Amino acid sequence: MNTSKPMVKAIENLAKRKMTGGRRVPNRARRSSETDGYPVETSLGQQLVRLRRVRGASIRVVLRSTEYANVVDPRTNKTVKSKILKVLGNTASRDYQRRGVLTKGAMIETEAGKAKVISRPSQHGVINALVV
Numbered sequence: 001m002n003t004s005k006p007m008v009k010a011i012e013n014l015a016k017r018k019m020t021g022g023r024r025v026p027n028r029a030r031r032s033s034e035t036d037g038y039p040v041e042t043s044l045g046q047q048l049v050r051l052r053r054v055r056g057a058s059i060r061v062v063l064r065s066t067e068y069a070n071v072v073d074p075r076t077n078k079t080v081k082s083k084i085l086k087v088l089g090n091t092a093s094r095d096y097q098r099r100g101v102l103t104k105g106a107m108i109e110t111e112a113g114k115a116k117v118i119s120r121p122s123q124h125g126v127i128n129a130l131v132v
Helices: 094-099
Strands: 048-054 058-066 068-073 078-089 107-110 113-117 128-131
Touching: 068 107, 068 113
Parallel strands: 068 128
Antiparallel strands: 048 058, 068 078, 078 107, 107 113, 113 128
8 A cells, every 4th residue: 555645735715814804714624535645647667556545445556657558459449468669649738748647648659559548547557548
């Protein structure tokens, strides 16, 4: 399990003071299920998977880095495990594109050809892609 502490956000809308000039104080602190996790930016490299506890005591598999993708060819309807050669682009962010971060919608070059990522690597723990 990942032992890093979750990112705790402040309770929203408390920045302003009351009309009387008094401070606004939250009724309660955040619950454990309301805390945010740090974003996981999946990159190319040796397979590295982390487990994260989520709401309802479920476990989420988080993909930190990988070198393979499950690539589907829609014409033949066949799926092959293919090595990712490089990240061509990422529509999520120009910074992600520069750094080679894999997210849903990223264009990748694989041994099976040019493909688009259709899974969410930091949520699903695997990269599924569709040949374009």
